[in-house]
Amino acid sequence: MPSDTAHPDRSRQKGDPVRSIWRRIFRTKPVGEIIAEGGHGEGGELKRSMSLTQLTMFSVGATLGTGIFVILGEAAPLAGPAVVVSFLLAAVTALFSALSYAELAGTIPVSGSSYSYAYATLGEVVAWVCGWCLLLEYAVSVSAVAVGWGQYLNEFFGQSTGWRIPAALSGPPGIDGGVVNLPAIAVVLLATVLLLRGASESATANAVMVVVKIGVLLFFCVIAFTAFDSDNLTPFAPLGMAGLSAAGAKVFFSYIGFDAASTAGEEAKNPRRDLPLAILLSLGIVTLVYVLVALASVGVLPWQRLSGSEASLAKVLEDATGSAWPSVVLSLGAVVAIASVVLTVLYGQTRILFAMSRDGLIPKVFQRVSPRRRVPAANTIIVSAFVAILAGLVPLGRLADATSIGTLFAFAVVNVGVIVLRSTRPDLPRNFRTPLFPLTPILGVLFCLYLMVNLDRQTWAVFAVWTLVGLAAYFAYGFRRSRLAQAAGACRPH
Numbered sequence: 001m002p003s004d005t006a007h008p009d010r011s012r013q014k015g016d017p018v019r020s021i022w023r024r025i026f027r028t029k030p031v032g033e034i035i036a037e038g039g040h041g042e043g044g045e046l047k048r049s050m051s052l053t054q055l056t057m058f059s060v061g062a063t064l065g066t067g068i069f070v071i072l073g074e075a076a077p078l079a080g081p082a083v084v085v086s087f088l089l090a091a092v093t094a095l096f097s098a099l100s101y102a103e104l105a106g107t108i109p110v111s112g113s114s115y116s117y118a119y120a121t122l123g124e125v126v127a128w129v130c131g132w133c134l135l136l137e138y139a140v141s142v143s144a145v146a147v148g149w150g151q152y153l154n155e156f157f158g159q160s161t162g163w164r165i166p167a168a169l170s171g172p173p174g175i176d177g178g179v180v181n182l183p184a185i186a187v188v189l190l191a192t193v194l195l196l197r198g199a200s201e202s203a204t205a206n207a208v209m210v211v212v213k214i215g216v217l218l219f220f221c222v223i224a225f226t227a228f229d230s231d232n233l234t235p236f237a238p239l240g241m242a243g244l245s246a247a248g249a250k251v252f253f254s255y256i257g258f259d260a261a262s263t264a265g266e267e268a269k270n271p272r273r274d275l276p277l278a279i280l281l282s283l284g285i286v287t288l289v290y291v292l293v294a295l296a297s298v299g300v301l302p303w304q305r306l307s308g309s310e311a312s313l314a315k316v317l318e319d320a321t322g323s324a325w326p327s328v329v330l331s332l333g334a335v336v337a338i339a340s341v342v343l344t345v346l347y348g349q350t351r352i353l354f355a356m357s358r359d360g361l362i363p364k365v366f367q368r369v370s371p372r373r374r375v376p377a378a379n380t381i382i383v384s385a386f387v388a389i390l391a392g393l394v395p396l397g398r399l400a401d402a403t404s405i406g407t408l409f410a411f412a413v414v415n416v417g418v419i420v421l422r423s424t425r426p427d428l429p430r431n432f433r434t435p436l437f438p439l440t441p442i443l444g445v446l447f448c449l450y451l452m453v454n455l456d457r458q459t460w461a462v463f464a465v466w467t468l469v470g471l472a473a474y475f476a477y478g479f480r481r482s483r484l485a486q487a488a489g490a491c492r493p494h
């Protein structure tokens with residue numbers, strides 16, 4: 001096997017400091033090294049225990065969540081009944097990136113997901129920025145998701161017993177008399193306990209929750225289809241192509257998460273074969289569920305009535321059955337659904353940090369493996385504490401868009417990574433190759449950029465500040481401490 005090309009430290013030139021810094025920050029990590037380190041942490045190894053089913057459920061678990069329960073009410077007014085097509089459009093957009101994820105996850109089957117792929121292809125600083133953006137996709141988004149969980153729990157209590165958690169205990173300080181958001185903290189703690197028990201135990205619990213959430217959504221479809229009225233579908237696209245694609249951009253959020261399996265590379269039994277399959281299967285399952293739910297909804301209610309309300313799915317069921325009880329089932333379904341998002345996304349965050357820590361870019365504590373359960377326990381506790389504080393005390397309001405922009409950046413990097421790796425390491429065994437190369441990854445990048453450009457200025461400002469803070473952190477810490485930097489330093493002639 002040829003050694004990795006593009007290893008800048010090897011061709012270090014003395015003299016020009018700017019070039020030398022440039023080379024250092026764009027050094028890439030040899031793929032062979034990344035793979036060889038897989039599973040190893042300080043003090044032990046992670047346990048390879050996850051099957052294809054568990055991995056697929058993991059990605060479905062991380063994807064199917066708040067989105068479908070609330071987004072229909074926001075997207076239907078933009079597109080009319082054609083919102084069904086918007087869901088397909090967003091799925092195709094996600095598919096290009098999913099194909100790229102599948103190729104790289106099958107080639108470099110480690111826990112770092114896009115962070116590790118960027119390290120192998122685009123260089124350390126890009127990998128760092130990518131990892132930093134993954135904090136938005138995972139840690140920050142999971143805090144927001146935990147807050148949503150609390151709202152559904154309250155909804156469920158309210159509908160079934162009439163009792164609600166007092167405002168002081170169900171909201172962050174400063175918002176409607178809130179002091180602390182206890183339910184949000186509680187769901188994070190529950191997930192933490194599961195994660196500390198082990199990856200396989202967490203995967204099993206997640207699988208159960210996924211079955212429940214898909215079951216609830218199918219139950220929704222069955223009931224809704226009994227009241228289906230095809231008149232509601234005409235005119236099909238009253239707001240034209242523009243409305244259809246605007247709704248597509250809106251629902252893209254509900255597809256985020258199919259990449260979660262790529263954070264389980266070091267705990268999968270057969271990662272090279274199963275990761276690509278899990279990523280693509282999960283996207284297929286989620287798309288099918290979304291399209292069915294959307295079709296059922298616009299078939300029951302005239303699309304104008306689907307607007308605005310958070311409880312748009314509940315409205316559909318009330319209309320179809322003429323009674324209120326189905327909404328209780330729906331809110332219970334949402335509680336289970338969102339709990340599994342919290343669990344899987346929290347898991348993903350710890351594993352990405354695990355990989356970054358092993359590379360020396362963040363402190364070593366994140367790669368310590370506890371010998372008993374063979375999980376990164378300290379890492380899990382730190383991440384959970386951070387997420388719990390964020391979810392319990394900080395009003396997160398507009399963070400969904402910040403999540404999207406960070407995610408889209410990471411997706412774009414993965415698409416570019418596929419193109420780079422095909423040219424720098426054509427020899428690597430690839431278990432899955434994205435079809436129609438290079439068209440698919442190029443379209444993948446373009447779609448991501450297109451959706452990014454469509455986000456508002458405020459989101460871009462948050463993204464810019466976030467990236468700058470990240471770069472500052474990199475130069476203060478990782479730039480010198482990175483394992484590659486240290487190795488290069490050790491070889492340097494004195």
Ligand SMILES: NC(=[NH2+])NCCC[C@H](N)C(=O)O
Pocket residue numbers: 062063064065066067068137138141142145253254255256257258341345
């Ligand atoms: N990294 C993540 N999986 N973040 C949460 C994604 C949200 C999910 N797609 C939903 O609709 O609720």
